[in-house]
Amino acid sequence: MAKRRIVLLPGDGIGPEIMASARAVLERLGEFEFEEHLVGGASIDRYGTPLTDQTLAACKRADAVLLAAVGGPKWDTTDPQAPRPEQGLLRLRRELGLFANLRPVRPLPALLDASPLKREVVEGCDLLVVRELTGGIYFGERGREGERAYDTCVYTVGEIERIARVAFRSARRRVTSIDKANVLETSRLWREVVERVGRQEFPHLELEHMLVDNAAMQLVANPRQFDVILAENMFGDILSDEAAMLTGSLGMLPSASLGEPGKPGLFEPVHGSAPDIAGQGIANPLAMLGSVVLMLRHGLAMADQAARLQSAIERALEEGLRTRDLGGSATTEEATRAVLAHL
Ligand SMILES: NC(=O)C1=CN([C@@H]2O[C@H](COP(=O)(O)OP(=O)(O)OC[C@H]3O[C@@H](n4cnc5c(N)ncnc54)[C@H](O)[C@@H]3O)[C@@H](O)[C@H]2O)C=CC1
Ligand SMILES: CC(C)CC(=O)C(=O)O
Numbered sequence: 277m278a279k280r281r282i283v284l285l286p287g288d289g290i291g292p293e294i295m296a297s298a299r300a301v302l303e304r305l306g307e308f309e310f311e312e313h314l315v316g317g318a319s320i321d322r323y324g325t326p327l328t329d330q331t332l333a334a335c336k337r338a339d340a341v342l343l344a345a346v347g348g349p350k351w352d353t354t355d356p357q358a359p360r361p362e363q364g365l366l367r368l369r370r371e372l373g374l375f376a377n378l379r380p381v382r383p384l385p386a387l388l389d390a391s392p393l394k395r396e397v398v399e400g401c402d403l404l405v406v407r408e409l410t411g412g413i414y415f416g417e418r419g420r421e422g423e424r425a426y427d428t429c430v431y432t433v434g435e436i437e438r439i440a441r442v443a444f445r446s447a448r449r450r451v452t453s454i455d456k457a458n459v460l461e462t463s464r465l466w467r468e469v470v471e472r473v474g475r476q477e478f479p480h481l482e483l484e485h486m487l488v489d490n491a492a493m494q495l496v497a498n499p500r501q502f503d504v505i506l507a508e509n510m511f512g513d514i515l516s517d518e519a520a521m522l523t524g525s526l527g528m529l530p531s532a533s534l535g536e537p538g539k540p541g542l543f544e545p546v547h548g549s550a551p552d553i554a555g556q557g558i559a560n561p562l563a564m565l566g567s568v569v570l571m572l573r574h575g576l577a578m579a580d581q582a583a584r585l586q587s588a589i590e591r592a593l594e595e596g597l598r599t600r601d602l603g604g605s606a607t608t609e610e611a612t613r614a615v616l617a618h619l
């Protein structure tokens with residue numbers, strides 16, 4: 277079989293540190309063809325833009341794309357004309373048609389005491405956030421007019437239908453659809469469409485609607501009630517960082533961003549570039565390695581290698597591996613070696 281072609285986008289901050297970890301485990305797991313490109317702030321510094329057309333074309337040709345994180349204070353600006361690292365990521369998601377962002381939240385037995393929540397609250401929790409990724413307020417028209425600034429949130433029926441189907445197909449028993457339908461018109465359309473898709477196409481599954489402010493509270497009070505959480509772009513972004521703490525740290529949560537079948541997926545940790553710890557070699561690489569697991573399973577159809585890596589991560593944690601965010605002192609390199617030791 278031809279070698280799978282993976283585009284690696286390390287990005288900024290801790291990105292290159294955790295990407296080195298991902299590359300080391302991939303090199304142990306099989307033979308891949310890697311192509312590495314700049315994205316985000318690193319690409320702005322070199323090319324003046326956060327995503328070049330060449331990098332985008334390489335991603336479109338790839339079997340899968342692995343991204344670490346972009347952004348950082350160096351590129352923070354209030355100038356609306358200046359290029360921003362995050363624009364590169366948003367354009368990549370849009371151009372690859374990656375409308376479905378899957379964020380599994382499954383606290384591992386070894387880490388039940390690492391969460392700030394009580395063990396009895398997180399134990400047995402196994403939920404999936406299905407976040408719409410190419411619509412909503414992150415992609416609407418925005419601008420400034422004198423003393424005013426605006427961001428617009430737009431959703432179409434088609435966008436809601438396709439992400440709702442992803443959520444229902446992923447559910448074992450229940451979909452909890454998140455919105456703010458007591459205030460927002462986009463949320464009322466969201467609720468109406470999700471309700472119809474659920475009733476007509478998935479009548480065997482339970483569907484529940486929950487307002488986003490209540491959902492934020494329920495996630496820490498009783499997270500076991502959730503199976504699949506379906507949310508639009510911004511609500512899903514915010515709720516999934518909160519949900520990460522069920523697993524012990526934001527540094528644990530992986531994600532898969534998927535589009536139409538046959539097109540390359542983008543696999544990326546949920547967290548950002550963590551500028552506060554960048555360059556210190558102490559970032560937790562496990563969200564990145566978890567994203568490699570998702571890439572092997574969903575992007576490259578390499579289920580055996582995915583299972584081997586997941587099991588190596590779990591065994592390393594059972595043997596006591598803890599980076600600083602998990603209350604330990606292991607460095608990124610030590611964490612990588614601990615996982616490699618079980619591969
Ligand atoms: N997908 C992406 O590329 C994302 C990029 N960002 C960008 O990242 C930059 C920093 O954003 P923040 O709000 O600080 O969010 P962040 O997710 O980078 O960091 C939040 C907190 O979590 C910690 N953290 C995150 N990942 C960690 C890891 N692997 N190991 C240990 N600790 C970890 C950080 O040290 C920090 O204290 C911004 O420029 C933001 O726009 C933010 C989120 C996602
Ligand atoms: C550019 C942002 C939307 C990145 C982010 O926070 C995310 O996707 O979780």
Ligand SMILES: [Mg+2]
Binds near residue numbers: 513514
């Ligand atoms: Mg986020």
